[in-house]
Amino acid sequence: MRHATVHPRTLGYLGRALSLEYSAVQQYMTQAALTEAWGLAEAADRFRRETVEEMQHAERLVKRMLGLGVSPNASQLRPANVARNLVDLLRQDAVLEAEIVALYNEATQFCRRIQDHENAEFFNGLLQDELHHAAEIETWLEALGVPRHQEPNERAYF
Numbered sequence: 001m002r003h004a005t006v007h008p009r010t011l012g013y014l015g016r017a018l019s020l021e022y023s024a025v026q027q028y029m030t031q032a033a034l035t036e037a038w039g040l041a042e043a044a045d046r047f048r049r050e051t052v053e054e055m056q057h058a059e060r061l062v063k064r065m066l067g068l069g070v071s072p073n074a075s076q077l078r079p080a081n082v083a084r085n086l087v088d089l090l091r092q093d094a095v096l097e098a099e100i101v102a103l104y105n106e107a108t109q110f111c112r113r114i115q116d117h118e119n120a121e122f123f124n125g126l127l128q129d130e131l132h133h134a135a136e137i138e139t140w141l142e143a144l145g146v147p148r149h150q151e152p153n154e155r156a157y158f
């Protein structure tokens, strides 16, 4: 088999990533529904597009896992936290995207270290997408008047 030597830790990263991507799908889908209910049609559209992108990430992971001969096994779906306004929703998204970025960063570095170039490339592709998402959230928050680089412990929702 082509990937008979895949490292168990690489499979662990794939499983954690799938859980986070499904969690992102649930979170953005919930936010699309919430903002639609608040009458914020444009925000709802953006969250809907985000939902589709996260679904496509989950699909990439599923295909990779099947290609490696393992069953997709996401087991830790996070609850989608609700909030009372758009800014607080986006702050939750910034936290989730940062977590996904950290995971893909670690997975990419690990695969590079063990010379698994194919999986390093795979994780790096997802990392670039998520860095883009994280930057978009920051830009959106900035457009709503929230300054950049706010410390997490200053955020009211914790």
Ligand SMILES: [Fe+2]
Residues within 6 Å of the ligand: 021, 024, 053, 054, 057, 100, 130
């Ligand atoms: Fe994603």
Ligand SMILES: [Fe+2]
Residues within 6 Å of the ligand: 024, 054, 097, 100, 129, 130, 133
């Ligand atoms: Fe994302």
